[in-house]
Amino acid sequence: MRQVVMHGPGNVRVEDREDPNIVEPTDAIIRLSATCICGSDLWPYRGAEPVDHQVMGHEYVGVVEEVGSDVRNVKVGDFVVGSFWASDNTCEICQAGYQAYCVHRVLMGTIGTQSERARIPLADGTLVATPGMPDPDLIPSLMAASDVLGTGWFAAVAAEAGPGKTVAVVGDGAVGLLGILAARQLGAERIIAFSRHTDRQALAKEFGATDIVEERGDDGVARVKDLTDGLGAHSVIEAVGTQEAMMQAIRSTRPGGHVGFVGVSHDVAIPGDELFMAGVHIHGGPAPVRQYLPELVQLIWDRKIDPGKVFDLTLPLDRAAEGYRAMDQRTATKVLLTV
Amino acid sequence: MRQVVMHGPGNVRVEDREDPNIVEPTDAIIRLSATCICGSDLWPYRGAEPVDHQVMGHEYVGVVEEVGSDVRNVKVGDFVVGSFWASDNTCEICQAGYQAYCVHRVLMGTIGTQSERARIPLADGTLVATPGMPDPDLIPSLMAASDVLGTGWFAAVAAEAGPGKTVAVVGDGAVGLLGILAARQLGAERIIAFSRHTDRQALAKEFGATDIVEERGDDGVARVKDLTDGLGAHSVIEAVGTQEAMMQAIRSTRPGGHVGFVGVSHDVAIPGDELFMAGVHIHGGPAPVRQYLPELVQLIWDRKIDPGKVFDLTLPLDRAAEGYRAMDQRTATKVLLTV
The missing domain is CATH 3.40.50.720 (NAD(P)-binding Rossmann-like Domain)
Known part of the structure; x- marks a missing residue:
């Protein structure tokens, strides 16, 4: 599959990488419909954080392709949105509404979702399925829910x-x-x-x-x-x-x-x-986006809010480097990458 | 009247000073029953804050001796407790419960309540009268309500x-x-x-x-x-x-x-x-003690709490210097000064 890798500051490439597999029985594999570039991705891009051949991206929407044997809440074919922290949504911290601090949390940025497919740990606690397959014009707003809207x-x-x-x-x-x-x-x-x-x-x-x-x-x-x-x-x-x-x-x-x-x-x-x-x-701090996702997805589904308007540049995944450049130079506020 | 003055770091004296007078029609004059030394008084005592012939003290309980022409909520003879910030208790900030940030606030430390008498600005908004004259054993707890308990x-x-x-x-x-x-x-x-x-x-x-x-x-x-x-x-x-x-x-x-x-x-x-x-x-930040005073006074009056136990040294006002020394050397936690 194709995936964005930041080789070093200012050096973003889209490369062929191995497809992800189920590792834990609580995992799901999704095929992404869209992903995007986050303002926080600019910190390493500008050299303000260390970076060395790092997979990039932590925002994602897409369709479930495969689930582990313990996954109950989402199924193959569901369209899903998830947060940039994978969380079990059952621990004491999650139950208090702070899923970004789940005792089993996994930072999606370490997996990298600027890619064609991604492994989502703790799928039951992390993913929220939409009521059905969304109309294409809803994709940017659902994408926004994954991080910037939730944040x-x-x-x-x-x-x-x-x-x-x-x-x-x-x-x-x-x-x-x-x-x-x-x-x-x-x-x-x-x-x-x-x-x-x-x-x-x-x-x-x-x-x-x-x-x-x-x-x-x-x-x-x-x-x-x-x-x-x-x-x-x-x-x-x-x-x-x-x-x-x-x-x-x-x-x-x-x-x-x-x-x-x-x-x-x-x-x-x-x-x-x-x-x-x-x-x-x-x-x-890091937003417990998962807490708000069901409500946000519904508001978007019902077309009561249109947060996708923050995306002012849309590019295919293979042109991610242009997207980074546009955000770095502030010619774009937020870049959507179609997959 | 007698009043504590800090001439400089480590130099506390009790001196004869002029009795206070009503300045604004919203003022009251109280005769103190007790006052005390605050942990924050140790900062200038130890040279960590500048001090030069400063009157000291911002905690007080006592009996109202005189009221200005606009004062309605307390009357001569009332036993009263007040906070270390005088506040009108009517402005938007006070009404939100943040009387320590009243738009008309006066810091009682600038008036000095380690003294026999004190002028209390904004008496209606600042002072809370007890249900009657307190038994002497309640005085330390009422004194505590003025700052340390409220804080x-x-x-x-x-x-x-x-x-x-x-x-x-x-x-x-x-x-x-x-x-x-x-x-x-x-x-x-x-x-x-x-x-x-x-x-x-x-x-x-x-x-x-x-x-x-x-x-x-x-x-x-x-x-x-x-x-x-x-x-x-x-x-x-x-x-x-x-x-x-x-x-x-x-x-x-x-x-x-x-x-x-x-x-x-x-x-x-x-x-x-x-x-x-x-x-x-x-x-x-500085506690909006006034918000809690009515409840705290009642709890003390009903003998449900005994915060006065924090005072482990009681001295007459004239021996205030000993009290500062004891708190500085940590031989006392909190010093009550009787007036």
Whole structure:
């Protein structure tokens, strides 16, 4: 089968690799319909994380081709969506809703889903089948549910977005944009998007943003304070992962408010004294996407949300290198790879 | 009147100062029955915060002697307890339960309550009257409600202590010990106290601790994991304010669990990547004690809790310097000053 391998920073190739096989009786093998490139894939691409002949990709939708002898919840022929963490969905941590920390978790990035086929460990706990075979136009949205929508949703939940709340969103990438969509679905009254890109501003508004702030850092914080009687937002989503973004999020939040952070933190250090005086709640990390998947799949199936709009470039798997380049150079927000 | 003044690090004196007067129509003047020395008073005492002829103290109970023309909720002769932040209790932030961040807040430490009398700004929003004149043996517990009990309570609430939960408490000072009492009152199933002092271990158990861990740092974390099926505690209280204590708290918490931190952070920096991978909630800061005061006063009045036991040294106000010395040298956990 064809699979994406990152040989080193900036060096992405699509190669012939062996087809996956069932290893554990809880495994399933899927034939992918689509996969995509994640913002976090850019960290090794840019040399900010080590990489050496690494298979890539952790987002996937597709059709079940084979199941292990212990698999009960999905069957051959099902169209399925799964999270970037395989999880048993039965351990105490999963039952508490934190499947990204399942005691048996497997990071799908170590398996690599930018490929024609993939082995999915813990298939019963990981995969969610759609009600039937989806229309082709639903594939991008179901693809988004696998990570960026689930992550944006978790960020909005962690930020306690809800009725009567003002939500601010730091980061206008796919996750930030879908955090806006999630906040709107969760009933937020007002949604302030930080963005200085015209096309992303337009999508932010389409997803539910009521206000756009182009300023960043402390100037951006001042604008949020202006818009909230000097108090700050109730809920702030941090979807970047830099020191500036984290501090912008904390400082934009009112005392007692909530920061939901899902940007993969690089060289971030939160000063304890400032956090102490801020009086905000902070929660984040790798999203427990599996918790939200049944609800998200249904919302997409019923055409109540259209998160697939974050994909602004679609390429066949064999042209993955172009997709990485486009995201690195920010000519694309999020790249879908068809298989 | 007599009042404590810290001339410089290690230099505490009790001096004759002018009696306070009503300044704003929302003020009250109280004659103190007791005051006390806070762990946070040791930071300037030890030179870790600047100090120059500063009035000291922010905890207080006493009898109202005079009220401004706008005061409605308390009257002359009432016995009252208040928080270390004066708050209007009507602004949007107060109404959300974060009175320590009231838009009109006044830090009582700038007024100084280690004194015979004190001006209390925003008396209606700040003071809570007891049902009558308290028996003398209730004074230490009511005194504790003003800060250490309210702070320990907030820490337990921030850590989401409750039925079925395992709570770990980092710090065996007065706040940590009262965090244990609070966790027990909130229904926690199991309470792990980090402590290596025999007398504090005994009080921890009396307040509700079910397990004592003497190890600190990563060894202490390993012990908590051993006690919780390898998962970590659901709820962890951080009541110290150092880097080691904060990391011990975060690492003792299971994914999806909650850290409530009330130690005044000094030179603490939380690594973003570790916080991201930990998946815990963090919330803390100066406690909104006023939110809990009515409930805490009633619990004390009904003799359901006895937080006054944290005071292990009682001195008259004029011997305040001895009290600072005892707390600095850790021969006393918490010093009550009678007025």
